[in-house]
Amino acid sequence: SQQGEEDPQALSIQEGENATMNCSYKTSINNLQWYRQNSGRGLVHLILIRSNEREKHSGRLRVTLDTSKKSSSLLITASRAADTASYFCATTPSGNTGKLIFGQGTTLQVKP
Amino acid sequence: ETGVTQSPTHLIKTRGQQVTLRCSSQSGHNTVSWYQQALGQGPQFIFQYYREEENGRGNFPPRFSGLQFPNYSSELNVNALELDDSALYLCACRREGPRETQYFGPGTRLLVL
Numbered sequence: 206s207q208q209g210e211e212d213p214q215a216l217s218i219q220e221g222e223n224a225t226m227n228c229s230y231k232t233s234i235n236n237l238q239w240y241r242q243n244s245g246r247g248l249v250h251l252i253l254i255r256s257n258e259r260e261k262h263s264g265r266l267r268v269t270l271d272t273s274k275k276s277s278s279l280l281i282t283a284s285r286a287a288d289t290a291s292y293f294c295a296t297t298p299s300g301n302t303g304k305l306i307f308g309q310g311t312t313l314q315v316k317p
Numbered sequence: 318e319t320g321v322t323q324s325p326t327h328l329i330k331t332r333g334q335q336v337t338l339r340c341s342s343q344s345g346h347n348t349v350s351w352y353q354q355a356l357g358q359g360p361q362f363i364f365q366y367y368r369e370e371e372n373g374r375g376n377f378p379p380r381f382s383g384l385q386f387p388n389y390s391s392e393l394n395v396n397a398l399e400l401d402d403s404a405l406y407l408c409a410c411r412r413e414g415p416r417e418t419q420y421f422g423p424g425t426r427l428l429v430l
Contacts, residue, residue, distance in 0.1 A: 238418070245405055247319070247423035248360070293359050303348060303411065304373050305419060307359030 211294060211308040219316050224281040226311040228294030229274075235297040237270055238305070239279050242291045251279075251292075256299075286317045321346070321410050321422035329428045334398050338425045340408030341390040347412060349391040350419065351383060354405040366391055395427075403429045 212227045230237070236255045240248040254261045254270045254277070261268045267280040281288055291312050295305040320343035330336050340349060348367045352360035362375035366385035380396040389410070395402055405426050409419040 240421070245354075245356075245424075245426070247321075247323075247407060248409075248421040249319075250418055250420060253418055295359075303350065303365060303417070303419070304362045304375070305350070305352075305360075305409070306362065307352075309357075309359045 211292075211311045213311060214309070215312045215314075217314040217316065218284055220284060220286055222284055222315075224284050224288070224313055224315070226279045226292050226294075226313070228277045228279070228308055230277075230294075230296045230306070230308075231275065232296075233299040234272070235299055237268075237277050238295045238297075239266075239268060239277075240293045240295060242293065242310070243289075248293065281313075284313075284315045286315050289313060289315045319420035319422065321408065321420050323406075323408055323422035323425050325425060326423070327426045327428075329430065330398050331430050332398055332400060334429075335394065335396045336398060336427060338393040338395075338406050338408075338427070339390065340393070340410070340422055341388075342410035342420070342422075345412055346410035346420070347389050348410065348417075349385055349389065350409045351391070351393045352407040352409065353377070353402075354407060354424075355401075356404070360407055363393070398429045400429050403427060 210229045238253045239251040265282045291310045293310045295307045350365040351363040354360040365373040369385045384392045405424045407424045411417040411419045
């Protein structure tokens with residue numbers, strides 16, 4: 206079963222706007238990762254945040270992690286049409302050897 | 318470019334047949350995991366291989382099996398295919414250690430008729 210719950214399931218914004226996606230999970234984790242997937246193809250790794258980190262930035266991406274609430278958010282600033290994709294959070298449970306547990310994803314559409 | 322390749326890209330099989338999917342990665346990625354992604358869903362963990370042995374398995378029946386070779390390439394075998402096995406199959410490779418980033422291949426889309 207999926208551990209992560211992502212919210213919203215779908216998001217449609219205009220180019221230039223910011224997009225925020227949220228992820229909740231159920232168990233304690235080693236780390237949380239965000240991935241992007243275009244048109245049902247392979248997953249592209251965006252960013253990894255460890256359980257002892259609270260915030261991380263990479264280019265136009267900002268990820269936060271709140272382990273007390275078991276939740277994370279991904280913010281994409283100044284969105285572009287090329288950001289149109291599905292976004293997934295994936296957790297590695299504590300004590301696990303690397304298995305990733307994915308949420309069902311957020312489908313983002315950025316309109317030009 | 319993740320350095321992870323999968324073959325074939327697409328495959329059509331009929332119910333009851335067997336299929337073998339392949340995955341290879343750049344040197345140093347000694348751990349490989351396989352995931353099944355049904356349409357509209359997130360990927361689900363099938364199993365993981367490290368040093369040619371399975372060291373973790375998800376909720377999949379024994380007809381899903383795998384191999385990892387000394388060069389770290391891997392195979393996923395599925396016997397007695399069922400219609401519900403239709404999905405995108407993804408492999409993910411990484412270096413040893415649960416904190417290491419996993420790099421995904423482009424996937425193999427399997428259709429079972």
